[in-house]
Amino acid sequence: MLTRRAFLETTALAAASAAPPQSKPKRIAIIGTIYRLQSHAQHMGDRFLVGYPYGGVWRHPNVKVVSLYVDQKPEGDLSGARAREFGFEVYPTVAEALRCGGRELAVDAVLIIAEHGNYPRNEKGQILYPRYEFFQQTTQVFEKDGRSVPVYNDKHLSYSFEKAKAMVDTSRRLKFPMLAGSSIPVTWRLPSIELPLGCEIEDALMVGEGGSDPMDFHALEGLQCMVERRRGGETGVKAVQMLVGDAVWKAGEEGRYSKELLIAALSRSDTPLGLTEVDGRTQDLVGSGELPRLAKNPAAYFIEYRDGLKATMLMLNGALKDFNFAAKVKGLPLQSTQFLLTPDPNVTYSACLMHKAEQMFETGVAPYPVERTLLVSGMLESCLTSKLQSGARLETPHLQVVYKAPRESQFART
Amino acid sequence: MSDPVRPKLAGVVTTYFKYSHAQHIIDRFLDGYGWNGTHHHPPMDLVSLYVDQVGANDFSRERLKRHPEVKSCSTIADALTLGGSKLVVDGVVLVGEHGNYPRNEKGQTKYPRYEFFEQITKVFRESGKSVPVFNDKHLSWNWEWARKMYDTSREMGFAFMAGSSLPVTWRTPSVEMPLGSRISEALCVCYGGVDSYDFHGLETIQCMVERRRGGETGVRAIQAYRGDKFWKALQEGVWPRPLMEAALTRSHTLTPAREGFNHIMPADDDMRRLVKDPVAYRYEHADGLRSTMLLMHGLVKDFNFAAYVDGGREPWSTQMYLPMPDGRTTLANFFSPLVNNIEKMYLTGKPTYPVERTLLTTGLTAAGVESLYRGQTRIETPHLAITYQAPKESTFWRT
Numbered sequence: 001m002l003t004r005r006a007f008l009e010t011t012a013l014a015a016a017s018a019a020p021p022q023s024k025p026k027r028i029a030i031i032g033t034i035y036r037l038q039s040h041a042q043h044m045g046d047r048f049l050v051g052y053p054y055g056g057v058w059r060h061p062n063v064k065v066v067s068l069y070v071d072q073k074p075e076g077d078l079s080g081a082r083a084r085e086f087g088f089e090v091y092p093t094v095a096e097a098l099r100c101g102g103r104e105l106a107v108d109a110v111l112i113i114a115e116h117g118n119y120p121r122n123e124k125g126q127i128l129y130p131r132y133e134f135f136q137q138t139t140q141v142f143e144k145d146g147r148s149v150p151v152y153n154d155k156h157l158s159y160s161f162e163k164a165k166a167m168v169d170t171s172r173r174l175k176f177p178m179l180a181g182s183s184i185p186v187t188w189r190l191p192s193i194e195l196p197l198g199c200e201i202e203d204a205l206m207v208g209e210g211g212s213d214p215m216d217f218h219a220l221e222g223l224q225c226m227v228e229r230r231r232g233g234e235t236g237v238k239a240v241q242m243l244v245g246d247a248v249w250k251a252g253e254e255g256r257y258s259k260e261l262l263i264a265a266l267s268r269s270d271t272p273l274g275l276t277e278v279d280g281r282t283q284d285l286v287g288s289g290e291l292p293r294l295a296k297n298p299a300a301y302f303i304e305y306r307d308g309l310k311a312t313m314l315m316l317n318g319a320l321k322d323f324n325f326a327a328k329v330k331g332l333p334l335q336s337t338q339f340l341l342t343p344d345p346n347v348t349y350s351a352c353l354m355h356k357a358e359q360m361f362e363t364g365v366a367p368y369p370v371e372r373t374l375l376v377s378g379m380l381e382s383c384l385t386s387k388l389q390s391g392a393r394l395e396t397p398h399l400q401v402v403y404k405a406p407r408e409s410q411f412a413r414t
Numbered sequence: 415m416s417d418p419v420r421p422k423l424a425g426v427v428t429t430y431f432k433y434s435h436a437q438h439i440i441d442r443f444l445d446g447y448g449w450n451g452t453h454h455h456p457p458m459d460l461v462s463l464y465v466d467q468v469g470a471n472d473f474s475r476e477r478l479k480r481h482p483e484v485k486s487c488s489t490i491a492d493a494l495t496l497g498g499s500k501l502v503v504d505g506v507v508l509v510g511e512h513g514n515y516p517r518n519e520k521g522q523t524k525y526p527r528y529e530f531f532e533q534i535t536k537v538f539r540e541s542g543k544s545v546p547v548f549n550d551k552h553l554s555w556n557w558e559w560a561r562k563m564y565d566t567s568r569e570m571g572f573a574f575m576a577g578s579s580l581p582v583t584w585r586t587p588s589v590e591m592p593l594g595s596r597i598s599e600a601l602c603v604c605y606g607g608v609d610s611y612d613f614h615g616l617e618t619i620q621c622m623v624e625r626r627r628g629g630e631t632g633v634r635a636i637q638a639y640r641g642d643k644f645w646k647a648l649q650e651g652v653w654p655r656p657l658m659e660a661a662l663t664r665s666h667t668l669t670p671a672r673e674g675f676n677h678i679m680p681a682d683d684d685m686r687r688l689v690k691d692p693v694a695y696r697y698e699h700a701d702g703l704r705s706t707m708l709l710m711h712g713l714v715k716d717f718n719f720a721a722y723v724d725g726g727r728e729p730w731s732t733q734m735y736l737p738m739p740d741g742r743t744t745l746a747n748f749f750s751p752l753v754n755n756i757e758k759m760y761l762t763g764k765p766t767y768p769v770e771r772t773l774l775t776t777g778l779t780a781a782g783v784e785s786l787y788r789g790q791t792r793i794e795t796p797h798l799a800i801t802y803q804a805p806k807e808s809t810f811w812r813t
Binding site for chain 2: 037038042043046050051052053054056057058078081188190191192263264266267268269270271272273276277278279280281282283284286287321322326333334335336340342343344345346347348351412413414
């Protein structure tokens with residue numbers, strides 16, 4: 001019988017023998033809010049400790065976690081146990097973690113994972129995770145020590161666009177690569193489709209579920225990673241509007257979003273609720289009229305892009321439990337797919353995401369632009385402001401975020 | 415009356431409760447399903463339904479009430495003739511999975527697929543006419559009967575499809591074995607029990623390896639390994655460990671081997687602790703290919719395939735992804751591509767993939783069970799000299 005250690009060694013050897021000779025491992029610091037089982041910091045950070053599946057092998061990244069900072073240590077905290085087992089230190093401040101207790105920056109990359117933990121909400125319902133603060137503390141070290149390294153920031157950059165923008169500006173000024181965002185753009189798709197780069201998108205719709213502002217952020221990134229591939233690339237958002245309740249259905253009747261796209265997106269769902277839960281039956285939620293009965297508190301996020309494209313994201317809590325996209329693309333049949341959020345506890349989608357972070361750590365180049373997440377951070381904040389202002393349409397001149405989608409598809413396909 | 419160009423189908427099922435196979439399959443004909451970006455209604459009409467066991471948890475009565483166009487029938491012959499003397503339907507959907515049926519001493523549940531099939535073909539004979547038949551899962555628990563079902567379909571010349579959803583569901587990644595590949599070893603790591611999910615694991619392997627150079631040549635011998643013999647075989651390298659590991663990397667449901675971790679590669683001692691009743695079927699195809707189906711219940715809850723292809727040293731692998739309503743989803747949508755394939759048969763009179771695949775996996779399931787029953791001994795399988803060619807077109811879910 002192989003022991004675990006021997007097993008890990010054999011697989012590591014196998015991986016090493018298959019790969020070109022490895023350079024010195026990249027030393028990384030993990031800066032997290034909490035490190036508890038199934039928290040983002042744990043399931044993402046652990047990928048660099050125990051490896052993760054990628055492309056049909058259990059990959060052991062050429063990365064060494066050398067330090068950890070956690071802002072809170074709730075019941076179930078694993079930070080100390082991980083440090084002991086994997087031979088690194090938990091430091092009391094971000095700066096000390098980055099300097100590994102020494103006088104200057106002592107890591108090659110930083111993983112900031114500020115999701116989960118006990119933080120207050122603002123009047124818009126946004127959880128005030130200290131991503132900006134962690135980032136500021138990180139870049140202060142970069143500035144003082146005269147050296148910058150790649151930074152991965154989990155999920156949106158900040159609940160505030162102003163802060164998010166400052167983060168991206170700092171990364172530009174200090175010239176370090178930065179990657180951020182959700183797992184949704186990089187996970188498996190059912191079917192495994194990508195919109196052709198440079199296509200003409202006539203209409204796009206995303207459906208999802210869950211709370212604000214964790215899950216609406218994911219759904220908006222799903223939408224954005226698809227529409228950014230349109231002709232001319234991303235040019236930014238002109239205005240947004242968020243409606244809730246019956247106004248969502250009324251907007252549908254008025255043609256604010258396409259019924260055909262709604263049917264298409266829902267046709268990709270594996271999780272219709274209501275009668276399916278009762279007796280397992282399939283449902284045409286739109287045709288049967290069940291949708292408004294199930295989604296009692298729907299929300300619609302209307303996005304008007306500067307180049308004229310209009311897209312809609314519907315949060316349909318009570319009607320389904322997955323994330324599905326549909327679009328009308330000139331010259332193509334209706335496009336639709338599900339972003340597969342693989343089950344707990346493995347959440348293999350986080351391995352897809354950490355592979356992107358690893359790629360950036362290795363190459364010094366972000367595999368997709370952080371502007372995507374900057375724009376989505378801003379779209380979300382403005383939508384929530386619109387909600388607070390009873391669904392007013394808000395002009396968003398500050399969201400003139402311009403970028404090009406990566407040529408290469410970035411979602412899980414291999 | 416329905417449009418005359420719409421085929422009329424009879425449903426012949428064992429039982430109809432929530433998440434039973436009949437519910438999944440027949441519901442898709444009655445209520446449609448998500449397909450190609452719309453809610454698709456099959457262009458055919460289920461006109462009759464025979465349910466062998468109507469229990470307290472039955473939903474067929476609800477379906478019949480909601481779909482009064484479907485005739486409730488108390489016999490199979492009635493379902494096929496709508497109460498007349500001659501066959502009046504254009505196709506038969508036979509779902510003989512689930513329900514209370516006895517088990518034999520080998521642990522096989524004696525689902526009455528053969529008996530139902532016999533009653534169906536009796537009507538065909540008496541009517542002097544045959545129509546396409548789909549048989550869910552394997553043909554029969556009894557090899558002789560399964561063979562007879564196949565032979566009857568050939569003699570009478572009707573289109574016959576059967577099998578599992580595994581060959582036709584999504585794959586992550588969405589890849590197909592290139593037609594004409596050279597495959598030396600193939601393996602599936604999956605879950606469930608003997609005479610049940612073993613069949614799905616065997617179909618997972620078969621839909622891939624049948625695409626190899628020369629096509630399927632049949633299986634000449636099989637040996638099962640269970641419990642301690644399984645662990646010993648693993649240690650001795652009876653099947654290639656790299657293929658098993660590659661398959662495990664494709665899983666989305668690997669049971670964490672250690673407390674406090676959400677996703678970690680298990681060592682042998684972890685697997686031994688997590689998998690209480692491991693089962694392997696290892697078998698040799700006539701052309702030298704060796705295949706291994708591993709039931710590792712407790713370690714994974716999905717179906718993962720790996721093979722050595724075209725002399726490559728790195729395993730080639732994928733997962734046959736089942737959106738499973740075990741808490742993960744509410745719909746078992748892997749039945750959608752299955753129904754979509756059989757719809758095509760009812761429309762064209764031609765199966766989209768050969769029933770010989772399922773004839774072989776039926777025989778392999780029975781032979782695996784037999785090997786277990788005979789103390790995990792090697793069994794020669796001259797009766798499994800089943801040869802066929804894979805369809806050129808891929809039939810798994812990609813759109």
